[in-house]
Amino acid sequence: MKTKNFVVFFVMVIFINGGCLTYKGLKPVSPKPKTNHPFLNPTPVDSLKPTFTWKKSKESGVAYDFAIWDTVSSSLNNRTIYTKLKEIYHREGLTQPTHSMEKPLKPDHVYMWTVRTRKGDIAGKWSVYDWAYTDWDANDQFFMFKTPSK
DSSP, X not given: OHHHHHHHHHHHHHHHTTSSOOXXXXXXXXXXXXXXXXXXXXXXXXXXXXXXXXXXXXXXXXXXXXEEEEEEEEEXXXXXXXXXXXXXXXXXXXXXXXXXXXXXXXXXXXEEEEEEEEEXXXXXXXXXXXXXXXXXXXXXXXXXXXXXXX
């Protein structure tokens, strides 16, 4: 009975609180999720060379690492689910909380992006959606976006 009550409580928390709208690490500013369930609905961007922006760290003297991951899609209960596949783009030591792509991405494709702080040789954890309300783990997702068709 305790397990059933926990599952009901967990489902209620996810739907009442909007699921994925909390973050671990640096909060994404742009592209910003436009839905309560961004792990199911990638945010559309208007360019194949989008600009990404995140909240500046409160810690002084940090730089930022930025990465983009390719995804693979699968279907679950008539919904498309995206899973990160491999890192395809990586920059370290960025001094500002923004980065513009240097090369175009594939059109009409879903990617995940993330950012972390860096102080010298010490890198922090990648920023993620906190949809499971737990510590960093495999259930957390990077920030998804979808490129335009052209």
